[in-house]
Each structure stands twice: as structure tokens, then as C-alpha cells.
Amino acid sequence: MLVAELLVFPALLAYGEAAFAYAGELRGPGLAGRLATWGVRLGWLAQTALLVGQAVSAEGFPWGTWAGSLNLFVWLVVGAYLIWGCTPRYRLLGLVVMPLAAVLLALAWAGGGTAVVEGERSGPVLAVHAALMLAGFAGLTLAAGMAALYLWQERRLKRHDRGVLKVRVPALGTLDRLAARTVVGSLVLLTLGIGFGAASFERGDFDAAMAVTIGIYAVYAALLVLRHEGWSGRRAALLNLAGFALVAVVLPITHFA
Amino acid sequence: MRLTLAGVSHHRTPIELRERVAIDLDACRDLAARVGGEAVVLSTCNRTELYLAREEHAEEEAVRTLAELADDRGAELAAALYRLRDEGAALHLFRVAAGLDSLVPGEGEILGQVRTAFEAGSPGPFLDRLFRQALHAGRRVRLETAIGESPASVPSAAAALAQQVFEDLRGSRVLLLGAGKMSEATARNLVSRGAEIAVVANRTLEHGEELARRLGARALPLDAVAHELAEADVVVSATSSSDHVLSSDDVAAALRTRRGRPLLLLDLAVPRDLDPAINALEGCFLYDVDDLEAVVAETISGRRSEAARAERLVEEEAARFRDWHASLDVVPTIASLRALVEEIRDGELAKAGGRLSERERRHVESITSQILAKLLHLPTIRMKEAAAAADGVVYADVVRHLFGLGEEEPRR
Numbered sequence: 001m002l003v004a005e006l007l008v009f010p011a012l013l014a015y016g017e018a019a020f021a022y023a024g025e026l027r028g029p030g031l032a033g034r035l036a037t038w039g040v041r042l043g044w045l046a047q048t049a050l051l052v053g054q055a056v057s058a059e060g061f062p063w064g065t066w067a068g069s070l071n072l073f074v075w076l077v078v079g080a081y082l083i084w085g086c087t088p089r090y091r092l093l094g095l096v097v098m099p100l101a102a103v104l105l106a107l108a109w110a111g112g113g114t115a116v117v118e119g120e121r122s123g124p125v126l127a128v129h130a131a132l133m134l135a136g137f138a139g140l141t142l143a144a145g146m147a148a149l150y151l152w153q154e155r156r157l158k159r160h161d162r163g164v165l166k167v168r169v170p171a172l173g174t175l176d177r178l179a180a181r182t183v184v185g186s187l188v189l190l191t192l193g194i195g196f197g198a199a200s201f202e203r204g205d206f207d208a209a210m211a212v213t214i215g216i217y218a219v220y221a222a223l224l225v226l227r228h229e230g231w232s233g234r235r236a237a238l239l240n241l242a243g244f245a246l247v248a249v250v251l252p253i254t255h256f257a
Numbered sequence: 258m259r260l261t262l263a264g265v266s267h268h269r270t271p272i273e274l275r276e277r278v279a280i281d282l283d284a285c286r287d288l289a290a291r292v293g294g295e296a297v298v299l300s301t302c303n304r305t306e307l308y309l310a311r312e313e314h315a316e317e318e319a320v321r322t323l324a325e326l327a328d329d330r331g332a333e334l335a336a337a338l339y340r341l342r343d344e345g346a347a348l349h350l351f352r353v354a355a356g357l358d359s360l361v362p363g364e365g366e367i368l369g370q371v372r373t374a375f376e377a378g379s380p381g382p383f384l385d386r387l388f389r390q391a392l393h394a395g396r397r398v399r400l401e402t403a404i405g406e407s408p409a410s411v412p413s414a415a416a417a418l419a420q421q422v423f424e425d426l427r428g429s430r431v432l433l434l435g436a437g438k439m440s441e442a443t444a445r446n447l448v449s450r451g452a453e454i455a456v457v458a459n460r461t462l463e464h465g466e467e468l469a470r471r472l473g474a475r476a477l478p479l480d481a482v483a484h485e486l487a488e489a490d491v492v493v494s495a496t497s498s499s500d501h502v503l504s505s506d507d508v509a510a511a512l513r514t515r516r517g518r519p520l521l522l523l524d525l526a527v528p529r530d531l532d533p534a535i536n537a538l539e540g541c542f543l544y545d546v547d548d549l550e551a552v553v554a555e556t557i558s559g560r561r562s563e564a565a566r567a568e569r570l571v572e573e574e575a576a577r578f579r580d581w582h583a584s585l586d587v588v589p590t591i592a593s594l595r596a597l598v599e600e601i602r603d604g605e606l607a608k609a610g611g612r613l614s615e616r617e618r619r620h621v622e623s624i625t626s627q628i629l630a631k632l633l634h635l636p637t638i639r640m641k642e643a644a645a646a647a648d649g650v651v652y653a654d655v656v657r658h659l660f661g662l663g664e665e666e667p668r669r
Contacts, residue, residue: 157421158536160548162555165407165417171424172519230516233540 004053007046008105008114014043015078015102022095026167033091040094044078047105050114051075057116061127066252067113069134074105076138081145084178089168096145125200132193133213137247139186140220144244146179147237154234176232179240183220190217212250219243258383258585261315262346263323263338264299264306267360270337277327278305278334286377292322297378297388299353301370303360308350310383316340343582347387348575354395355571356405363404363560363567368395386581394574401570404563407556411549412439414556415523416446418549419491422521422542427451432489434458434482434503435496436468439525443493444472452491458482460496486511492522494530505534508541515540523549583644590653591637593662598629 018039024032051072054062063072081097084090108114153169170178194213223231223239231239265275278300280288285298288307295310307323309315320338324331341349349358354371356363375388399405408414416426423429429452433440436459444454454472459465460479469476477485479502486492486508496502508520517540524531524545536543544552602625606618613621636656643652657663 153421157418157542160544160551162551164421165414165552165556166559169421171420172422174424232517233519235517235539 004050004057004116005114007050007053008109011043011046011050012102012105012109014039014046015098015105018043018094019098019102022092022098025091026095033088036094036098037091040078040082040098044075044082047071047075047078054114054116061130063113063130063134065111065113067108067111069113069130070104070108070111071113072131073134073138073141074101074108076135077101077141080138080142080182089170092167092169093142093145093149096148097142100141100145125196129193129196129200132189132196136186136189136193137251139182139189140216140244140247143179143182143186144241144247146175146182147240147244150175150179150237151234151241154237172233176236180224180227180232180236183224183240187217187220187224209251212246216243216246216251219246258310258582259312259315260343260346260383260387260582261309261311261319262306262341262349263316263319264304265323265334265337265339266304266306266358268358269339274327274330274334274337275303275305277330278323280305280326282373282377285374288322288326289378292318292379295379295381295384297374297380297384299371299374301367304353304358306353308346308378308384308387310381310387316342344575344579347391347578347582348571350387350391351394351571351575351578352568354391355398355567356395357398357564357567357571361409361557361560362564363398363402364409365399365405368392368399371395387578390574390578394571397574398567398570402563402566404560404567407559408553409557409560410442411525411546411553412443412446414549414553415443415493415525415544416450416452418523418542418544418552419447419452419521420450422519423490425451429453429490430455430488431491431493432456432458432482432485433468433472433474434479434492434494434530435526436461436464437495437497439495440493441468441472443495443523443525444468447491447493448472455489456482456485458485460498483507483511486520487514490518490520492520492531493525494523495525496530497526498530499528501532502530503532503535505532505538508532508535509538512538512540525549580641580644583649584641585644586649587640587644587653590656590662591640594636594656594660595633597660597662598633602626602629 018036021032021036021039025036063069077097078101081093084093105114149169150172153175154172156164157172190213194217197210219239220243223236223243226239227236265278267275279302280298280300285300288298289296292307292309297308299306299308305323305326307319309319311318320335320340323338324335327334350371352358354368356365356367359367371388372392375392378384378388380388408417419426419429426447429447431444431447431452431454433444433454433456436457440457448454454469454474456477457465457469457472457474458477458479458481459468462476462478465478466476468474479496479498483503486503492503494502503522508522512520519540519542522531522535522541522543524543527546529545531543531545533543533545535541606622606625609621610618640649640652640656643649
């Protein structure tokens, strides 16, 4: 086993620590939140080093397998989360993101996606296509996290939770707006990814995975249109989560089964 | 120099006695000037305190001054006064500035009151240092702990809840139902966070118009508010109506044109003004007084837990002040020592002056200056450290003896 491969363990440990620490932040803001943020940062750095090790050792695109894709996907999700997650008000988004990241990275490791091996030679167009699609789906994951946080905070406000001002969570309006913007950004990435994929498309290549991807694209596009028509807040959050269910359940089956 | 504090506060003294010595800022200024020397008077609704820095008789002077303010109840006040000296007095002021001695722990208004009292007082070098460090301690506590972040009153909790829904209240429109004190206090909290009071609706239109004028809003009769709901983001209701002012149907009708925008309704009236069924409508968040008071109680308990961290920060600052205060004992000795060596250096340079060119003289001056600075650096640090550890006077005496400081004709 190469040294680079061992980096998956500190990354896993740090992500796991962050997930537990975010639960502590929920009980009382302060030290737990800071520990969680450092866990995310250090874990992401370790995973970045692992990915660099994989990229250097492989001749082609090293994340072509389902487990490899999962590895890259987790890195993109955590990287996107880091943009907001370091500020105290957005910390609790980590409560949604980090347990998922830790579990998915463990799955990637179990599936051999974190091993440093010589990859299959693949064309640059295909590599860019895969990277863009994964980045797009990572953005949709983050948007789903925000939608889940929206529904949780809305429930606390509706139920007059006594501690509603004690635990810092972004305002409902902010979560709603940020989730919509993240979906827009993700759709741009997906559009580019689909465009690169279409460049290497040959007649007869159309399969279930492509159909599902286009279906997901359509659901999120509909979400944006409906939002424009006044479907904001709770309904937008629910639709966002429904779209993510397609990403989380159907996409892995069609792509990697 | 000794620091002395005498004062009364909400902890032990009832308001009947406190109000006898509660004075405005101009009176604080006059009193500090009249007492003479270094003096600062801090007077708020919860406390009146007199800080004096002088060598002797400070406590008697402070007690006499405050007792005079209380007039015929002077003797009673003198018995109620707390009296603190030096380190205890400094720590007390630091706790006051940090809001740790306040009725609601961590309240932020006191920091501004301490600053104003300091500016109105007659501080010399000692009280200047003390109050500046107290203000620094107060700012540190607010920056490094969350003690002041949570609201401590129903109006501020209402405004904080609005921020939980909308984040930035700039551009948010507020509909105010009722023109009483509670409505106004809540409105002012919302305005301070950027909200705009659009409409004040009141049963007696003249009262509503008066408040609307103060808040830069429109006034309407209470029965015309249903039409304003579609444009509002926050509704604050505190009327004395015995019936519901807004029904669930009124709000449901307004929601149809709001395109999913949330609506926060704060019912501060008893009996309640707003139909409780409104909370079940999608996008509506209705809070009554009990809900808000429960939120305030919870946040105040959070403040108490943060107070432990704040106490540690305040103690750190108090220790820094204590070290500085202790170092004052050795400062005259350090100054004399430096003056002595400078005098020797100047004398020797003058003797050699005729034998050196201008360039050489500057060079020798620079070298000797550096040598002396390096030689004196460690003894200076050690003396200040010793002063902080209460050995400063002994060290100072030894240095004065060894170098003949203060003698008529030191041996050179």
C-alpha cells in the first residue's frame, strides 16, 4: 500500500470527528463547532493530498469506477461546503453534509476508490465530462443539505422551539435563496458536463444513465421555473429534496449497477 | 497611588435608596470635578459608583461625597455602600464594563455608559489607564464570547426572530398594530436592525398618527389593516382589543398574493390580538407573549453559561492591570537609574569630545547608547517582574543602594 493511500484514514477520521462535533454544536454553540470546522479543513486537505497522489500515479482519469467517482464526489461536496461552512452561522449545514461525507468516503474506500493504482487511459474530454458532472451533483447535494436545514429550522420556528435563537442557523430567507443559487450553479455545471459528454456521443450510446441524468436536470430546471412563479420556501425545499432523492437513489443504480 | 471605589447597585440596595444618588451625566461631571484629584462617577439606573485614585483618605472622601448626595438618608446610604480597594476595585470595574455585574448578564448598554462616565470624569494617568483597560476588557468579552448575542427582552427577541426568518431586515416592511409602549419598543428594535415601519394602525387614529410621525410611517385605522397584510413582512400587534384584530381568514386571503414570501406575526397583547390558527398557515410564523418570554428565558440561561468564559477574560485583564499597578513601585527607580547612566555617558563623551572628529563622535555616541540600552534591558524587565510578584520594593531598594540613587553625591 502506498503512503498516499493511507491518507484516506486521516480524512475519514477528520470527517467523522466533524460529524460528531457538529452534533455537539447543536447542543451548545462554541468549542464543538470550532473543532468540527477544523475537522472539515484537515480532512479535506488529507483527501486533497490523496487525490493528488492518485492523479500523479495514474496515467489517465483515476476516478472512473463507482468508488473512485464517490471519492471525488465527496471531495467536491466537502470543498463546496467549506466555502460557507467556516462561518459560524453556516456551521450547522455541516450537520447534514459531514455525516454523509464520512459514510460515502468509507464506501469509496471499501470499494477500492481510494487506492492508488495505474488507471485506464481515458480521453481528456471524458475526464472533463466526468469531473463536471460530479461537481454538478456535488452542488445539488449541498443544495439538498440547505433544503433539509430550511425544513428543520422552519419546523423549529413553527413549533416555537425555546432554543430557536440559541443555535445559530442561517435565516430561512437566506437558506431558500442560497439553495436556489446553488441549484443554478449546479445546473450550469451539469449543462457543461452534458455538453462535453455529447462531444464523445455516438449513435446507439443513449442508455438509462443518460435518461436519468436528463430527468434529474429537468426536475431541477422545473424547480427553478416554479420558484420564479412563487414556489419558494417550504415547497421549494421539498421539491429540492425530491430531486436529490433521484440523484441519491436512481443515479448510482443506473450508472454503476 | 491607591484606587478606591465606593458605590451602590441593584444587588443590595433597593431602588428607593439608589434613586437618591442617581445623577445625570452633567452632575457626574460636576461631582468628579468637585471631589478633586483623579475621580470618575458612574451613575446608571442600576448603580452609582465613585472611583478615586489618591494616596490617602480616599475611602472617607468617597463615602462622604455619596452620603451627601443622599441628603437626609445619607447615614442609611453610607451603611449600604460597598467599598473596594486596588485590585478588588479594578476587577469590579472590569466586570461592570463587561456586563457581568448587570441585571441581565452581558447587556451591552453598560459599556457605553462606562465610556461616557470616563469621558465626563476627571481622570489622571491612573484612572485613565484603569478605565481604558476596563473598556478594552468589555470589548474583548463582547468579541470573544457569545454573551451579548442573544436577546434579553421581549422586544429584542422579537427583532431577533425576524432576523431568523429574513436575515437582513433592510427593506423589510413592518405593520404595527397598536400605538402603545410595547409596540414602539419593538418597532425601534426592528428599525435599529434595518426594518422599515410602513404602517401604524390604531383604534384611536390620533395616537397612531403621533407614533407614525415619530417612526416615519403611515397611520391607518385598525379596521383597515387587512389590506396592508399583502405588503408586510412583519406584523407587530399590541392593542388593548378584547377580540382578535386579525383572523386566520384575513391572513389566508393576503397569502394568496404574497408568492410564498414568509410572514412573521408577533402578538404582544394580552388578551391576544391575532387568531392562533394563523400559525398553521404555510409561510406564517405566529409568536405570542408567552412564546417570546420562553425564548428570552432560554437565551438568558445561555448568557449565564457564557458568563463563565467572560469571567476568565475579565480576570486576565484585571491581572494585567495589577501588574501595571505593581510596576509603578519600581518605575521611579528605573527612571533614576536610566538618568544616572545617561548622565555618566554624557559626561564621558564630553571629556573625549575634543579628541574626536564629528563622525567619530556620532559613532561613539551610537555605540555607547546601544551598550547602555542592552545593559539596562534585563534589569528593567526583572524589576518589573519582581514588582508584579510583590518583591518590587525590595529590588528597588537594592538598586537604589547599589547605584547610590537619590544620594547627594553618588560615587562615579
